[in-house]
Amino acid sequence: MSQAQPISISLPQFTHELRAQATAGAPPAREEGPFAKPEGRVLSTLNPDGSRRWLQPKVSPGTHWQRRRIVAWILIVVFAAIPWLRINGEPPILLDIMTRRFVILGGIFRPTDTLLLALLMISLFVGIFLLTALFGRVWCGWACPQTVYMEFVYRPIERFFLGKAYGNAKASVAGWRRVAMYAVFLVVSAHLANTFLAYFVGTDRLVEWTFGSPFQHPTAFITFAFVTGLMMFDFCFYREQLCTLVCPYGRFQSVLLDRDSIIVGYDKVRGEPRMKRKPKDADERVALDDRRSDCVDCTLCVQTCPTGIDIRDGLQLECIHCAQCIDACDAVMTKLGRPTGLIRYSSQNRLERTPRKRFRLRVIVYPTILALAISAFLAILLTRKDAMVVQLRAEGTPYTVAADGGVTNLLRVRVDNRTSDVRTYSIVGVDGTQLREPVTLDVQPHSNAVATLHILSQPSDFSNGRRSVALRVADGKSYDETQSFSIIGPFANGKK
Ligand code: SF4
């Protein structure tokens, strides 16, 4: 990108022009109602009278914006491509809730892998905590799908169709332009809904649903229509309010950040007091020359903010650290021939010229927990057996006693096949456990099946109404394990 050269400009004239631009799109003030006015703005997306403040932020195409746009388009392509890619015949990520099967980077997990899934979630959350402690809300500004699609897909479409009416509520726009804009929004939202659903149902089922009649798959059709509607609602109407009012991550910001975390911040030491007018007289000129502040109060940083806040008010939970205000302010500083970086990536301590803390507990604790969780996850994953056998709750009478005194128990076991092949499991009794007949069970890949076993015992085998039995389950390939199960039977004195 070519570096803009400092130019000579009259400061009051420059500031006046920018402030005029800032107020050009403001909605007309409403008549005052019966309620007391709040002292300041309650929400960045509300006007003082409680009406929605529609934000149409200006683009500030500086260095950060250019980089964010590249990152955003890479992420958009990756997000759309992931459901179509295959690792060992499976997509890299599939969260199939209907069949309760979760695929993550080649690993296939089922709800029975509770510990693994829990460790994965812990790693994810602690990873986010660590990222936030180090780099602030870098996820929100650079990688969150809400920001990526809003700023680099929906807003450019909006700017294209609204033309000069973008950001100017007083300007009118032809009806066909609005219709065309919403038609394009609908197509993009439908694509997004499809991509989003592909992560939950897989592309094979999605293609089948897409080309099938809605009457054949009414649930799928309703789900698709609902998700498309949700996307339209979010990106066309709700917009930045998702970040400022709904997303819990922003709310946690104050506990996840410390004063040395990287944030987007305004340098008050350099910027204050703001200077937006000509010095009144020669004395003031001399005084201002002695301590010339850099903020010219042009409000461009506010006009470009997608959440409508003024970064000069300090760190706010609405700030998604998108760096738009950095680009806007850097362009102003460059025009005025002053050093850039009045708004910049920094930390609260550095902005206030306070020494950095040498010891930051959270950047020690978070990586430690993360390392432990990942190590435990890998250890369990790598030592995980190719099958899992669990005892299920018995149905009906747990045992029967024949006329000759023989006891027969019904034992139900579920065999989870964790491999990618069909496996045939043989189940036999060992260590004195006798089955009425041997059992074999065919189980599909990454699926499970239930076997009902008849276990034969004598009353004397039971102690206090309980007996431990041992079963050997083997698939003739990689799984061969003996497990003990507890069954109930008659008490030695004949009590049930
Ligand atoms: S911080 Fe920069 S962009 Fe914001 S009002 Fe001051 S000079 Fe303008």
Ligand code: SF4
């Ligand atoms: S204050 Fe700056 S970094 Fe924060 S959301 Fe607004 S433009 Fe983005």
